[in-house]
Amino acid sequence: MKKGFATRAIHDGQAPDELTGAVNVPIYLTSTYQQEAIGKNKGHEYARLTNPTRDALEVSLCSLEGGTSAHVFGSGMAAITALCTMMKSGDHVVCSDNVYGGTARMFDNVMAKFGLTFTYVDTSVAANVAAAITPATKLVHVETPTNPMMAVTDIRAVAEICHARGVELSVDNTFLSPYLQQPIALGADIVMHSTTKFLNGHSDGLGGVLVCTKPEHDETFKYVQKCTGGILSPFESYLLLRGVKTLAVRMKQHDANGRVVADFLKGHKKVQHVFYPGLTEHPHHELAKQQQSGFGSMISIETGSLENANAFAKRLKLGLLAESLGGVETLVCHPASMTHAAVDAEGRARLGITDGLMRISVGIEDVEDIVADLKQSLDG
Ligand SMILES: Cc1ncc(COP(=O)(O)O)c(C=O)c1O
Numbered sequence: 001m002k003k004g005f006a007t008r009a010i011h012d013g014q015a016p017d018e019l020t021g022a023v024n025v026p027i028y029l030t031s032t033y034q035q036e037a038i039g040k041n042k043g044h045e046y047a048r049l050t051n052p053t054r055d056a057l058e059v060s061l062c063s064l065e066g067g068t069s070a071h072v073f074g075s076g077m078a079a080i081t082a083l084c085t086m087m088k089s090g091d092h093v094v095c096s097d098n099v100y101g102g103t104a105r106m107f108d109n110v111m112a113k114f115g116l117t118f119t120y121v122d123t124s125v126a127a128n129v130a131a132a133i134t135p136a137t138k139l140v141h142v143e144t145p146t147n148p149m150m151a152v153t154d155i156r157a158v159a160e161i162c163h164a165r166g167v168e169l170s171v172d173n174t175f176l177s178p179y180l181q182q183p184i185a186l187g188a189d190i191v192m193h194s195t196t197k198f199l200n201g202h203s204d205g206l207g208g209v210l211v212c213t214k215p216e217h218d219e220t221f222k223y224v225q226k227c228t229g230g231i232l233s234p235f236e237s238y239l240l241l242r243g244v245k246t247l248a249v250r251m252k253q254h255d256a257n258g259r260v261v262a263d264f265l266k267g268h269k270k271v272q273h274v275f276y277p278g279l280t281e282h283p284h285h286e287l288a289k290q291q292q293s294g295f296g297s298m299i300s301i302e303t304g305s306l307e308n309a310n311a312f313a314k315r316l317k318l319g320l321l322a323e324s325l326g327g328v329e330t331l332v333c334h335p336a337s338m339t340h341a342a343v344d345a346e347g348r349a350r351l352g353i354t355d356g357l358m359r360i361s362v363g364i365e366d367v368e369d370i371v372a373d374l375k376q377s378l379d380g
Contacts, residue, residue, distance in 0.1 A: 005064065005179060006248035013059030014241060025056040027238045049226050053234040057241050058209075061199070064178040064244070065191045067211035069218035071225055072237065076174065076194025077102055078230040079208030081110075083141070083170060083192060085224050086217075089115030092136040096123040096153065098146035098351050099172065100194075101340035124284060126157040133165050141192075143172040144181075145288070148300045148335040148359040149352055150275040152284035155291060159187025170210075174198070174326070179251035180294040189213050197326030201243040201250050205236040250328065251294070253364040258297030260367045261360065261374065265301055270308070270378045272356075275300040297362035298325060300335070306355035309334055311380065313358065318365065318373035325361035330370050333359045 003011070016023050028051050033044040044050050054072060062070035073079040080103055087093070095107065097120040107118045121128040123142045133140070140162050144153040155171060162169040170190040171183035177198040183191045193199055195207035210221055225231050232240070262276040277288035278295030288295060303309045312332075313321045319330040323338045333339060336348055336355050343353070362370060 008063045009060070009247045010245050012063035013056040013061075014245070025053055025238065025241055027234045028052045029234055047234075048229050048231060051231075051234050051237070053241070054232055054237040057232070057237040057244075060241060060244055061193075061195075061209050062211055064247070065173070065211040066178075066182055066184045067191065067213050068215070069221070070209055070211045071218075071221035072195070072232040072240075073208040073210075073225070073230045074232055074236075075206040076100075076192070076196055076208035077106060079192050079194075079210050080106060080141075080172075082221055082224045082228070082230065083139075083190065083210060084111050084116060085228075086168075086220055087116055087138050090117075090136060091115075091138040092117045092119065092134055094119050094121060094123075094129055094132040094137055094140045094167075096141065096143045096146055096151075097121055098149050098151060099141070099143045100147045100174075101335075101342045103141075103143070103172070105342035122151070123153040123158060124151040126154055126161060129158050130161045130165075133161070133167055137165070137167050139168050139170060141170045141172070143175075145175050145277055145284075145296075145298065147175065147339065148275070148298075148333075148357065150277055150282070150298065150300060152277050152288045152291075154287055155183050155186040155188055159189075162189075163187070175298050176292060176294075176296050177247060177251055177326075179247055180255065180296055181292045184211070184213055186291060190217060195240055196324065198251065198254070199244060199247065199326075200240050201247065201326060201328060202239070203324060203327035203329065203331075205239040207232050207236055207240055250364060251296075254297035254362060255294035257364060257367045257370060258295060258299060258362045261297075261362045261370055262295075262299050264371045264374065265299065268375070268378050270303065270312075270380075271301050272304050273302040275302075298359065299362060300357055300359045302354065303356040303358055306336075309356050309358050312377050315377040315380065316373060317376070318369055319360070319363075319377075325359075327361070328364050330363035330365060330373075331361040333361075335359050 058070040168189040
């Protein structure tokens with residue numbers, strides 16, 4: 001019988017150490033391994049290829065996303081870079097138009113130099129994906145909910161469109177984590193995360209992962225880890241294993257706090273608009289309700305101007321003005337100058353990323369304290 005999510009988060013890949021019985025996976029700080037004879041070893045040759053701490057993490061993340069293999073990298077961007085190595089010059093990618101700014105920056109400024117081409121569409125309208133696919137399309141890359149506008153894409157519908165055309169679908173599941181969304185069960189071929197966020201959960205380490213569903217993915221990404229070397233260190237693998245053990249309880253609290261904070265913000269006169277799929281008035285609320293098992297804790301608000309946004313940020317006493325998200329602490333960011341600074345003003349305007357937009361990653365502090373802080377900051 002398949003164990004429950006919280007049980008797998010604590011135990012899968014994390015069996016007690018065979019040598020000592022230590023209940024935590026040791027941090028194997030080694031770059032190489034003694035070989036018994038030429039061509040004979042204990043399954044490890046060199047740490048760019050395999051490391052037992054990293055291997056344990058890959059087993060854990062693979063289990064949580066329901067894939068067949070997982071491959072961790074030094075950051076979310078390194079994972080997306082590895083994803084691009086599935087392709088060759090001339091191949092085409094369809095991508096959500098409102099992805100993390102760094103993703104589009106890497107696609108357009110780095111990968112385009114190697115002959116990959118990219119088309120950005122609003123993937124929350126599945127027909128846009130169908131219309132953008134060409135004979136050269138190899139991959140559709142979707143972020144749902146999007147960063148920072150919180151648009152939701154119907155993963156099942158887009159997967160069907162992709163598979164009918166022989167295209168693979170990758171989903172950036174960073175905003176919800178596998179606790180709240182299971183893209184592979186909905187038809188995705190690959191799930192990607194910036195593990196820097198909810199999977200780590202404590203804002204103390206970068207990382208990225210690709211969770212795959214096919215033997216050829218396993219082969220490709222193992223080979224890419226070995227050839228390009230953008231792997232996650234043993235120490236950061238350990239931090240992530242530690243973070244993942246509490247993922248279920250953290251996400252329950254993030255989700256509960258997110259709903260309370262969104263309701264509060266909706267009723268505040270200084271907030272012109274709240275972007276949160278958990279609100280019934282969100283245009284994709286019904287879809288989010290159906291394909292997610294919660295709404296999470298990522299909320300964006302329109303404050304009306306850069307001046308208002310800045311005043312709001314400066315008055316915060318508990319929430320921290322900082323890039324990133326998914327930590328236990330409430331983090332507030334200004335997408336136009338932080339996460340989406342790489343998108344030009346026209347592109348930001350098209351997506352609705354105004355100078356007054358603020359994104360809140362609601363932490364798991366006492367929700368009364370979070371609300372009180374946002375209130376005193378908005379009230380001025
Ligand atoms: C949704 C999303 N994907 C990918 C990334 C990139 O991850 P990293 O910062 O770990 O490289 C981020 C970073 O903020 C993100 O928010």
